[in-house]
Amino acid sequence: MKNLYTVAFYNLENLFDTKNDPKTLDDDFTPGTEMDWNEKRYNKKLKKLGQIISQIGYAETSHPPVLLGVAEVENETVLHDLINSKFLKSKNYGYAHFDSPDERGIDTALLYRKDYFEVLHKEAITLLVTNQEGIRDFTRDILYVKGKLENEIVHILANHWPSRREGVEATNHKRVAAAMKNREIISKITSENPQAKIIVMGDFNDDPISESAKTLSGTELYNPMELLLTKYSGSLNYQQSWNLFDQIVISNNFLQQHENFFQFEEAKIFNPKELKEYRGKFKGNPYRTYAGPHYLGGLSDHFPVFTIFSIKR
Known part of the structure; x- marks a missing residue:
């Protein structure tokens, strides 16, 4: 007997509540500003996100993701509201989350279905990176769960690596540093258990062929996303060119065939038509919530990515 499970990652594009947090730069996402983020728009996004999340991997496994890493969530409030939205409240999701030092107040989190997955340990691991002047860039922590x-132990690292905003080359060292920090955590895990099953997921702000992603994978990890980025598909589109910043990377032992009861099966991009721009020059791109300050009403500027695993009994 073989049970199939979906493990996914989704950048939710600025899932903020509507309240102003004086400690972060969230002012744009409050009512009465140029973006006019309000309860109606917030609740619409929550409902539609819940509907999409419930469908990720459903065709392959007949149930929603057992594990879903998310990026760009503001706080526990939005996670609570998301898992209690119309299409998710019956799925019994919990979440692992810590507030990160990111200046905008956006964090990573891991949603998990409590009927299938038990959290044994969770922690936020600080990523210390600096800009070219040597000043600290307050970026997202790495979430370790x-x-x-079932009875299989798994280690998950959820990431949202520093952006390319100041230029790809000028910021490359930050993402390489993020990759090295993940490898440091992985080394600690495998020093205690060389056979540990490890899943690293996140918005890496780099493609599978980038230096940072190659640094992460090394020889110990397998990146199934390398095969998914093409001229015609990815998880986000910038200036009419596809990228695959959203990745799920796994330890090689998920690929072993002999006496391996917890196996990797496949990886995919989840991009149904409901998540795409349906007309104009951006047709086929992710249908985003905002373009600059202009409200579009879509869900995210990223498509989710997902992997299927099997557990044999």
């Missing part, structure tokens, strides 16, 4: 799926 150790848990049990």
